Amino acid sequence: MKVLMFGWEFPPFFSGGLGVACEGLTTGLSKLNVDITFVIPQGPENLHSDKVKLLVANNLPNYKIHVKKINSLLLPYNSEESYQKHYEKIKKTTTTGKLYGSTLYQEVARFTEIAKLLVFTDDFDIIHCHDWMTFPAGVAAKKLSGIPLILHVHATEFDRTAGQGANPYVFQIEKESLEYADKIIAVSNYTKQKIIENYNIPADKIAVVHNAVAPMPEAENKIKSYDKIVLFYGRLTIQKGPDYFIEAAKRVLDFDPNVKFIVAGTGDMESRLINRAAELGIGSKVLFTGFISKDSPEGRSIYQMADVYVFPSVSEPFGIMPLEALQFSTPVIISKQSGVSEILRNALKVDFWDIDELSNLIISVLNYKALHNELKHHGSLEVKTINWDAPAKKCLDVYNRLLNSRHLRPIVVR
Amino acid sequence: MNVCIYFQVHQPFRMKKYSVFDIGQSSEYFDDNKNKEIMHKIAKKCYLRTNNLMLQLINKYKNTDKQFKISYSITGTALEQFQKYAPEVLESFQKLAETGNVEFLSETYYHSLSCLYSKHEFKDQIDMHKIKIKELFNQEPKVFRNTELIFNNELANFIQGMGYKAILAEGADHILGWRSPNYVYTARTAPKLKLLLKNYKLSDDIAFRFGQKSWKEYPLTAEKFAHWINSDKGHSMNLFMDYETFGEHQWDDTGIFDFLKHLPDELFKNNHTRFLTVSELAEFDAVDELDIHNFLSWADIERDLSAWKGNNMQDSAMHELYAVEKFVKETHDKTLIEDWRKLTTSDHFYYMCTKYFNDGDVHKYFNPYDTPYESYINFMNILNDIIYRIKRIIESKNIKKEAMHRRIHENPVMLLNE
Numbered sequence: 001m002k003v004l005m006f007g008w009e010f011p012p013f014f015s016g017g018l019g020v021a022c023e024g025l026t027t028g029l030s031k032l033n034v035d036i037t038f039v040i041p042q043g044p045e046n047l048h049s050d051k052v053k054l055l056v057a058n059n060l061p062n063y064k065i066h067v068k069k070i071n072s073l074l075l076p077y078n079s080e081e082s083y084q085k086h087y088e089k090i091k092k093t094t095t096t097g098k099l100y101g102s103t104l105y106q107e108v109a110r111f112t113e114i115a116k117l118l119v120f121t122d123d124f125d126i127i128h129c130h131d132w133m134t135f136p137a138g139v140a141a142k143k144l145s146g147i148p149l150i151l152h153v154h155a156t157e158f159d160r161t162a163g164q165g166a167n168p169y170v171f172q173i174e175k176e177s178l179e180y181a182d183k184i185i186a187v188s189n190y191t192k193q194k195i196i197e198n199y200n201i202p203a204d205k206i207a208v209v210h211n212a213v214a215p216m217p218e219a220e221n222k223i224k225s226y227d228k229i230v231l232f233y234g235r236l237t238i239q240k241g242p243d244y245f246i247e248a249a250k251r252v253l254d255f256d257p258n259v260k261f262i263v264a265g266t267g268d269m270e271s272r273l274i275n276r277a278a279e280l281g282i283g284s285k286v287l288f289t290g291f292i293s294k295d296s297p298e299g300r301s302i303y304q305m306a307d308v309y310v311f312p313s314v315s316e317p318f319g320i321m322p323l324e325a326l327q328f329s330t331p332v333i334i335s336k337q338s339g340v341s342e343i344l345r346n347a348l349k350v351d352f353w354d355i356d357e358l359s360n361l362i363i364s365v366l367n368y369k370a371l372h373n374e375l376k377h378h379g380s381l382e383v384k385t386i387n388w389d390a391p392a393k394k395c396l397d398v399y400n401r402l403l404n405s406r407h408l409r410p411i412v413v414r
Numbered sequence: 415m416n417v418c419i420y421f422q423v424h425q426p427f428r429m430k431k432y433s434v435f436d437i438g439q440s441s442e443y444f445d446d447n448k449n450k451e452i453m454h455k456i457a458k459k460c461y462l463r464t465n466n467l468m469l470q471l472i473n474k475y476k477n478t479d480k481q482f483k484i485s486y487s488i489t490g491t492a493l494e495q496f497q498k499y500a501p502e503v504l505e506s507f508q509k510l511a512e513t514g515n516v517e518f519l520s521e522t523y524y525h526s527l528s529c530l531y532s533k534h535e536f537k538d539q540i541d542m543h544k545i546k547i548k549e550l551f552n553q554e555p556k557v558f559r560n561t562e563l564i565f566n567n568e569l570a571n572f573i574q575g576m577g578y579k580a581i582l583a584e585g586a587d588h589i590l591g592w593r594s595p596n597y598v599y600t601a602r603t604a605p606k607l608k609l610l611l612k613n614y615k616l617s618d619d620i621a622f623r624f625g626q627k628s629w630k631e632y633p634l635t636a637e638k639f640a641h642w643i644n645s646d647k648g649h650s651m652n653l654f655m656d657y658e659t660f661g662e663h664q665w666d667d668t669g670i671f672d673f674l675k676h677l678p679d680e681l682f683k684n685n686h687t688r689f690l691t692v693s694e695l696a697e698f699d700a701v702d703e704l705d706i707h708n709f710l711s712w713a714d715i716e717r718d719l720s721a722w723k724g725n726n727m728q729d730s731a732m733h734e735l736y737a738v739e740k741f742v743k744e745t746h747d748k749t750l751i752e753d754w755r756k757l758t759t760s761d762h763f764y765y766m767c768t769k770y771f772n773d774g775d776v777h778k779y780f781n782p783y784d785t786p787y788e789s790y791i792n793f794m795n796i797l798n799d800i801i802y803r804i805k806r807i808i809e810s811k812n813i814k815k816e817a818m819h820r821r822i823h824e825n826p827v828m829l830l831n832e
Contacts, residue, residue, distance in 0.1 A: 255434070255435070345771065345785070346771075346785075346787075348785070348787055348788070349784070349785070356433060356435065357433065359434075359435070360433040360434045360435065360791070360795075361791070363434045364434060364791040364794070364795070368727075368730070368790070368791065368794050369726075369730070370725075370726035370727045370729070370730035370731075370790070371726075371727060371787060371790055371791065371794075373726045374725055374726050374727050374768060374786075374787065374790075375787060377726075378768055378771075
């Protein structure tokens with residue numbers, strides 16, 4: 001089976017949650033003999049330096065994933081504003097700047113025009129797109145070729161904006177594409193429900209394929225701390241709920257002053273959070289590290305050194321980071337408003353807004369040693385079973401069911 | 415063959431959601447609303463309905479040479495909740511007691527595992543329960559059943575010492591070997607104490623498999639079941655199970671009540687078949703002596719203690735609970751002692767079991783918590799408040815400990831580590 005996939009990122013170019021999930025899924029599918037061509041928008045800045053790594057990805061003997069790049073300025077987690085900044089910079093510094101769209105939306109349209117033509121480069125059975133920026137390309141490719149279209153929803157505009165006002169343009173793209181698709185894959189029941197409610201899509205059109213996690217290398221520097229450490233690690237955006245983490249920190253510190261809170265990551269809420277911690281008088285107990293890559297030794301050390309990892313997302317379609325923390329035997333407290341809470345059993349779970357309960361759980365896991373031990377033991381065993389084999393198998397089932405439901409093979413216009 | 419039917423009746427005092435921030439602030443531990451709600455539900459589905467049927471059956475054979483007889487063990491925590499939330503249930507048990515065909519057994523008042531941790535508390539709880547049974551049913555129990563049928567040689571000896579004539583235990587294959595559970599035995603360490611063994615195959619046919627459509631014997635009719643019993647040999651076929659089997663574990667629509675209603679008639683088709691209470695069964699001479707070193711119970715496939723102890727959380731909770739027994743009792747504070755005793759109920763430790771959590775199975779049905787972790791946190795927070803109360807009472811008697819008092823306010827959770 002041959003699949004044409006459109007994504008925004010693919011490791012090692014970036015390693016946001018989406019890229020990691022795409023890599024895991026495609027690796028799993030390739031083990032099941034699915035032949036995947038993966039298309040990503042790739043700007044000229046990193047085109048050069050990353051070329052070598054790209055070839056490495058291509059040459060992995062067991063993997064049948066071909067990564068194709070399209071010259072574009074689209075970056076993962078682009079917003080209209082951030083695209084604008086990036087574009088202005090490129091325009092000034094390069095001669096090729098005028099090639100690109102002057103707004104994010106024009107650039108998505110330009111990417112679509114180029115990407116759709118790739119549908120003719122091979123004998124594809126399925127078109128499979130990951131999140132909104134690539135949806136128009138998938139829709140266009142299907143319109144050209146008649147090949148069945150699957151849209152994979154890792155996050156909706158409502159998750160990204162955490163209910164603070166979805167961008168109408170993005171919403172429109174999502175809605176029209178989801179309506180047009182032959183099948184939708186959601187990364188959790190939580191996300192499936194959102195798609196039904198916010199986009200008015202019938203439930204039976206949506207399959208749920210939960211994400212998984214690939215094993216991470218061990219931490220090189222094992223850091224021991226005399227203080228108890230509570231970790232927030234993730235983007236400092238409204239979606240991830242770092243503000244609830246700060247409020248809980250205050251509640252915990254009132255009870256037990258011998259605790260340190262680490263906030264690892266960066267994002268538009270950073271200065272607000274630093275100010276809030278100062279305002280609460282806990283500035284010296286809450287440490288902001290700035291951006292730390294998960295692929296760096298620091299990223300692994302930080303997971304390993306924490307006594308508990310807190311994941312208070314306001315709206316999380318899946319959420320891979322708690323699974324990563326468990327790989328380092330760090331117990332986790334996760335938001336009930338997350339897809340990962342549907343599959344992970346050995347975790348403490350809390351409504352993101354319930355600061356009292358979150359504080360209760362943090363204090364308990366830090367003080368009750370038996371609780372810490374059991375969460376650590378069972379959690380790290382459980383996470384070993386959450387690998388990409390099962391999701392890949394489910395995804396292949398979705399492909400097969402979709403193809404079987406069409407009696408005739410699609411006619412490919414050449 | 416004779417038949418001995420014994421039912422266990424138990425309801426724990428379920429806890430409220432109790433946060434670490436409630437320590438030192440609130441001593442309301444038990445969830446009145448939830449306990450009431452559950453009691454009302456089970457009273458309707460099981461207790462009232464089944465008691466009524468039992469009364470009918472007893473009366474049906476009252477003036478014949480055949481008699482329908484049953485034995486019950488009802489925990490103190492269940493009896494208290496009947497009194498508090500469903501007095502009509504208690505009355506219906508009292509009516510059954512008045513027929514003279516119903517025997518009540520002894521057990522720990524709080525359905526606790528105290529036999530494993532404190533023989534002193536164990537004995538106290540048995541005595542408390544005895545008094546309660548005498549008060550409510552005017553009977554003095556002669557036969558003992560331990561929580562979850564937990565049993566071994568040492569326990570047999572202790573119970574014999576308390577003057578009981580028999581004890582119940584699981585008729586597990588590994589203790590019986592080639593022998594049948596349908597005979598009366600003794601334990602090697604307690605020659606005078608009769609050992610009454612559960613026939614787990616036939617008991618579980620009713621308790622667990624009755625409504626299972628995938629079971630090859632489904633549907634189980636009273637006729638078929640009576641035939642199995644009457645074609646077996648021994649002193650008695652001992653059917654021991656939870657009373658909640660009727661209407662609660664096996665729902666009405668499985669036909670369980672109909673089955674029960676027709677069972678005596680079907681059994682009496684054999685003229686020699688009689689129903690025995692546990693004391694009557696204990697009149698038989700023992701056929702052999704059993705030597706049981708390791709603890710045995712009627713729970714799970716393991717038939718051991720692993721449902722209540724073994725993981726870190728269960729062991730620490732149990733250890734910390736019994737570590738404060740002495741101090742709790744020294745306060746002579748009735749409410750405090752009673753609250754502490756309610757924590758000894760085995761269910762609280764069952765909720766913390768991680769053994770089957772990852773398969774998500776039967777333990778779930780009986781568990782008000784989503785995870786074993788939550789139940790442990792709740793339990794430990796409450797236990798910490800108990801410790802806080804103990805310290806306050808001790809301090810009020812001894813002003814010198816002013817410094818300690820301040821520390822309690824600073825960090826109650828740390829108390830356990832001192």
